[in-house]
Amino acid sequence: MTGSLASGVLAVVIVAAQNVAWAESDARQWLERMSMASQSLNYSGIFVYQRQGSLEAMQIVHARDESGERERLLSLTGPKREVLRDNQVVTCILGDRQAVVVNKSRPRTPFPVSFPTELMDLKRHYSFKVLDEDRVAGLTCRVVAVEPRDEYRYGRRFCVHDESHLSLRSELTAAQGGAIEQVMFTAVQFPQAIASQQLLPDMDGADFTWHREPKEQPETDDSAADSRWEVTRVPDGFMLTDHGWHQLTADDAGVEHWVYSDGLASVSVYIEKSLQDSEAYDGVSHRGALNAYGTMVGGHYVTVVGEVPRQTVELIGKSVRVK
């Protein structure tokens, strides 16, 4: 009797564990398809971006053909701003600031198919769930939730279109579950082809101040070991994924850049020599879910930026020191 009860309990535990495993596997499949769809589809639409009590409307046009991805994002409310992105460059035209910022673009890697070894790590820090069906922009979508297991990262909640697998609604959520920021399509189309005109900017930026990333980058040996700096603390699960030196604008002296990722969230550490020793630079701030921490160390600006909670950028930023 006792033996059969124990067997029964064991069976229930095994079935429950299998269900959890299947649910996680199912959720990751949704996320993989979603990640692929956002890069491989032609789509255009209007969406709202909500954060910190503000609501803004934007338009996106995304094209994919054999020459690669092209994307145009523009504001429909407030000052005119646009971002154009293709396989080579990202151009941000900020009408209100009369400025254009140009930077090299980087190839995008679909989640996380190419990083199978990271999946186990991801499960240590996030749980994955497929939830109910919902409806966004008139289309049926499936809610997929990624929940953090500690306070050093945010959760994500997507509503993934049944047919195209494009995310129709994306939220970044705090550990307690509340949405910090949200993007939601109000209308979206999937045309067979995107006209080139739709990818051209409204503003030409000719009279604006341009901030260009120089074509010729300083000679670098990408080894973090060669740096005179070290980042001594990062939350569990964050790994150094990139390290290098950039010259982000033509007139800057160069900035050392460290990138840490836990497989979902990325944090950048920028270290740049201060031109004014007396300049105070210390504190935290945020723009939606993007937190920043800045401090001065040894006459250098140390700036940590990431889609992670404040305590994460602060922890990392305060651990930066000269070797």
Place this chain on the structure above:
Amino acid sequence: MSDEIREQVSALVDDELDKVERPLLLGRLQRDKGLREILGRYQLISEVMRGAGQAATLGIADRVKRALEQDAALPAADKSKTAGLSWLKPIAGLAVAASVALAAVLAVTSIREPAVETAPRVASTQNAAPATRGSEELWERIEPRIDKRMAAYLVNHNEYAASRGVQGVMPYVRIVGYENRRQ
């Protein structure tokens, strides 16, 4: 019309315009009939120099616009033939046709960098609040002071963040997004 724009048009027809500036100028050409007329005049000069004469004088400016519109109607399969070139492709044919004449007539010696930099922006912030130390709203308060650097960080970080992982929110919405509290 600034000399800089004219030089950009000239560089465009010479197929020498920086690829970053190309989409911006093409966008302006779409909207600016006057600019299309300038491009048309360059084309006319080219054709006159080649002996085409009066036959080529009318309606040239709008051919640019029509060329762009025709390109817009191409299905994706046709566009794939333009692999390797991005936004400029629709106008490249016109550019090549006019380029030889323009190089001779316009005597444009170089493409100027569009208004590089920005001492005034930095200098103007010297009078900002002397200390941001400990501020909870550092970003909003110091951003004007370090505007250029932070903007470059943001764009750079977005590219790294977007190249891995799953983006909860399209990364560039935070750049396009408008800070109401600044008002």
